[in-house]
Amino acid sequence: MKKPSLLSFLFTLILVAAAVCIQGERVKDTYGFPLSPGEQYFIQPVKTSRNNGGGLVPAAITFPFCPLGITQTLLPYQPGLPVSFSYKQRRPNPPWPIPPVNIPTSYALNIEFESNIWPFCKEFSTLWKFDDSSSAPKEPPILIGGTRREQNSIFMIENAGEGENTYKLTTFAGTVGAIPGVWFKAPQLVLTNDTAKTLVVKFKRVIDPTTAATSTSRVEKQGLRMFPFF
Ligand SMILES: *[C@@H]1O[C@H](CO)[C@@H](O)[C@H](O)[C@H]1NC(C)=O
DSSP states (O other): OHHHHHHHHHHHHHHHHHHHHHTOOBOBOTTSOBOOTTOEEEEEEOOOSSOOOOOEEEEOOSSSOOSOEEEEOSOTTOOOOOEEEEESOSSOOTTOSSOOSSOBTTOOEEEEEOOSOOOSOTTSOSBEEEOOSTTOOSSOBEEEOOOTTOGGGOBEEEEOOSSTTOEEEEETTEEEEEEEOTTTTOEEEEEESOGGGBOOEEEEESSOTTTOOOOHHHHHHHHHHTTTTO
């Protein structure tokens, strides 16, 4: 009975292949290196005919100013303020047996702005969240001031499929998109189900692994100079 065993072997192989696919793939940065928790990245919106701006910065979106929202700077060469990603919990999400070394797609993450200088809204954390309050608009804004492990502060990275290493950020309540904001209509980050508004992004590591040229303090000054008026 050689044939059935070969068939069952092939069948097992297909099951294993399927399981590997379900587990998600490694997210890659602009250089093609896998994304790692704890590293700093600029989240760079992919330039299109509709969108030719720079990176993402915290910005006042309401009056009073706190908590801050997140806006894409209109200056095309500003990289924005760096973020880091961390796992929502020490115990891994199924089906991962241990926390993955590199960040996979569809994996529950916290996103945090990285800055040693944080002069505004100090009573809020620098973690991203979405506005899940009862007064939130239909497309709730992304805010600064999240709480680790809380549902409103959990984001996932998914493939956007709009070119090499392009991604979108999702949550349990919708995808991260952009709408014209209050400051000169600079794109403001919100949750939306409207795919036309989806924010397609790339992740650029702050320290270029090939040259190690970027100094964090310079980056920080750039990020904060435009803050909140970019
Ligand atoms: C998106 O659709 C889901 C499912 O219908 C809904 O629960 C969620 O509130 C929607 N989110 C937004 C931002 O419209």
